[in-house]
Structures are given as C-alpha cells and as structure tokens.
Amino acid sequence: MSTWWSGKRVTVTGGRGFLGSSLVQMIEEAGGRVATFSSSEYNLTQQADVARMYHDQRPEIVIHLAARVGGIGANQDNPGSFFYENAIMGIEVMEQARQTGVSKFVQIGTVCAYPKFARIPFSEDELWNGYPEETNAPYGLAKKMLLVQAQAYRQQYGFNAIYLLPVNLYGPGDSIDLRNSHVIPALIRKCLEAKRAGAPTVDVWGTGSATREFLYVDDAARGIVLAAERYDKPDPVNLGSSEEISIRDLVTLIAQLTGFKGEIVFDATKPDGQPRRKLNVERAMREFGFTSETPFQIGLKNTIDWFSRKTAVPSVA
Ligand SMILES: NC(=O)c1ccc[n+]([C@@H]2O[C@H](COP(=O)([O-])OP(=O)(O)OC[C@H]3O[C@@H](n4cnc5c(N)ncnc54)[C@H](OP(=O)(O)O)[C@@H]3O)[C@@H](O)[C@H]2O)c1
Numbered sequence: 001m002s003t004w005w006s007g008k009r010v011t012v013t014g015g016r017g018f019l020g021s022s023l024v025q026m027i028e029e030a031g032g033r034v035a036t037f038s039s040s041e042y043n044l045t046q047q048a049d050v051a052r053m054y055h056d057q058r059p060e061i062v063i064h065l066a067a068r069v070g071g072i073g074a075n076q077d078n079p080g081s082f083f084y085e086n087a088i089m090g091i092e093v094m095e096q097a098r099q100t101g102v103s104k105f106v107q108i109g110t111v112c113a114y115p116k117f118a119r120i121p122f123s124e125d126e127l128w129n130g131y132p133e134e135t136n137a138p139y140g141l142a143k144k145m146l147l148v149q150a151q152a153y154r155q156q157y158g159f160n161a162i163y164l165l166p167v168n169l170y171g172p173g174d175s176i177d178l179r180n181s182h183v184i185p186a187l188i189r190k191c192l193e194a195k196r197a198g199a200p201t202v203d204v205w206g207t208g209s210a211t212r213e214f215l216y217v218d219d220a221a222r223g224i225v226l227a228a229e230r231y232d233k234p235d236p237v238n239l240g241s242s243e244e245i246s247i248r249d250l251v252t253l254i255a256q257l258t259g260f261k262g263e264i265v266f267d268a269t270k271p272d273g274q275p276r277r278k279l280n281v282e283r284a285m286r287e288f289g290f291t292s293e294t295p296f297q298i299g300l301k302n303t304i305d306w307f308s309r310k311t312a313v314p315s316v317a
Contacts, residue, residue: 004030005027005225008060009032009033009058009059010027010035010061011034011053011057011061012062013065013093014065014067015065017066019108019169019217022220023221023224025221026218035059039066044093045085050092050096054096054097059102060104061102061103061104063108064089064094064105064106064108067085067089068082068085068086069180070082070175071182072205072270073205075138076271079139080138082138082142083138083141083142084142086139086142086143087142087145090107090143094153097161103160104160105159105162107146107163108224109165111166111238111240111277111279112136112139112143113132113140114126114127115130115132116130116131116132116133116134116274117130118130120244120278121242122277122278122280124165124235124236127147127236133275135273146163147163150163150234162232162233162234163236164227164239165236165237165238167215167241168277169215169217169220170182170214170216171299171306172302172307174217174303176307176311183247183250184300184303185307188258188303188304189307190204191251191254192260192304192308194260194262195259195260195261201262201264202255203265203267204267205267205270205272206247206271206272206273207266207268208246208248208251208266209246209248209272210272210274211245211247211277212244212245213240213242213245213277214243214296215239215292216292216293216299219293223290226289227239227284230287238280239281239290240278241292242292244276244278245296248266253300254300257301
C-alpha cells in the first residue's frame, strides 16, 4: 500500500455510512488520520455547521460521501428533499473546502446522473446527452451539479477537485430498511423472510427486464482511495464492474443463494427505473489502475451471510 496517506488529515463526510465505513477503514490502514461524524454532530445542509466542521477538523483532504440516498421508492417519495439536501450539502462542503485551503477534494457522484437512454456501456462522455430516468432525476441531477462546480473551481481557482461516478453498490453494511434500501438488500430481505415464513411467493417491483450493474462496496472504496492518490484531472470517472445483469436473473440468483424455492411474482404496475445500466470502466483503469476484483457471486454470498447474521435468520447454501 502506498505511503501517500501517511499522517494526512482526512475528513470523510458520510464516513459512518455504508460506503464510508469501508473507505475509512482502508484509509486508516494506509496511515491516514480520518475524521468522521454523524449528521447530528454537523448537519452539512447548514452553512454554519459546515464552517464549524472545517474549523474543528482542519482537513487537508476531503472525501464528500454524505448524501441522502435510497432506492426507487425513496427517490419517488422524496424528490424535493433529495434534490435540496444533496445539492446544498455538496455546494457548501466544496465551497468551504476551497476557502479553507483543502489540497484535494473527492466528490462522489452517482450512476443516476446518466441520461435515461445513454448508449451502453455508459461512457463518461455521454453524461450530458440527455435527461436522467425520471424516478431518480432530482437526486442524480443535484449530484451532477457538483461535477460542474468541481470543474469550474479547478478552472477559476486551481482547486484540485475530482469527481467519481460509482455504479450501484452492494455488500455487507448496506441499509436493510425496506423504506430506503437498494435493490439487492431489498431482495435478500424479501427472499429470506419469505423462506422463514414459508410464504409461497415473493413480490418484486417492475417487469424484471431492467438491467443493473453492481460494484462490491470494498471495491468501490479501493477505487476512491486510488483516485484520491493518483488522479488530478477535471474529467469525471466511472467506478464499476461493467457486468450487466437483469433484475429477473438477479432475483433468481438471490433466491438460489438464500434457499427460497417459491414463486417470484413481478409487479409490472411498479416502475422499472432506468431500462439498462452498464458502465464503460476503461478510464478508471487507464488513469489510476482501478478494476473491480470481487466476483459477483462471492460478493452476494458475503452480503447474504452478513444479512442473515444481522437479522438472525439462519444462513443457508
Ligand atoms: N449505495 C449506492 O449504491 C451508491 C451508488 C452510487 C453512489 N453512491 C454515493 O455514495 C455515497 C455514500 O452512499 P451510501 O450508500 O454509503 O449512503 P449511506 O449509508 O446512507 O450514508 C450516507 C451518509 O451521509 C450522511 N449524511 C446524510 N445527510 C447528512 C447531513 N445533512 N449532514 C451530515 N451527514 C449527512 C449520513 O449520516 P447520518 O447517518 O448520521 O445521517 C450517512 O453517514 C453517497 O454520496 C451516494 O450518493 C452510493
């Protein structure tokens, strides 16, 4: 591991969340001195709290992960607050990083910023070629404005901000609350609960035909670490695995791995979200040597095992 992080003061906003926990551990293992906090200690939607955070922590490096996130349902229920909170947090956290002389700023974007019908595989150059899928557009666009901010600050102030676009993440530590969970934990939960209750069916949102790509949380954290160390350019960079899977195949796999043997019923009255997702991941490889390493089945198995332990449902398969 490189010595780049040794002794550096690093603030990871959202550092106690799903991705943040893995990232913070990795940076600490590399010798970084990391500060994390909850939103009740510093509410980053409040300008005064952002100022207090910079005053107290005096970071040299900031990795801005804090965000209000969720699956399709949470995005549909909260388009206004998802837009406002993600935009205002990012704008203030980056602006005050510039004012306080932060030497490297890493902004985490999202695959939800891509146009609904971007060409497959999504290349970073396609980002502005259309409007995002409607259910996640307010979230995706709020975060996309932070790419504009990063590029404008580099141009005007020479501020070293980079912008990464992770695809859908999965792994141990994800939210298991059905109100705001993403597709993989939601499906694991449904299959395990149905199996435990002896239920004959599991209901799944949408037609099953949409496709998604997933990146294991520890791989995403490693990609962020590598980018922070090695990448200093304005162009956004995808972080993904470039492996596309339909929701139908995903549910079948999760049913197999959890041991659910009943019927899977697709509810086509519910939205599919974006029709297809698959990233071009060449830029991350070329610019900072990142590739995904965790095979999907292994990552899923780890996630199911973690989930089973956490919910005290007996592990299987
Ligand atoms: N998960 C994915 O599939 C995925 C995919 C692509 C990109 N991303 C991006 O990756 C980042 C991390 O996502 P995640 O899945 O790890 O989310 P998460 O587990 O929900 O963590 C979000 C973190 O943000 C903090 N936060 C939210 N509002 C805040 C506020 N007002 N002030 C201070 N902190 C606040 C939360 O702190 P509290 O809990 O204390 O409120 C929490 O630690 C986000 O930027 C997200 O957009 C995630």
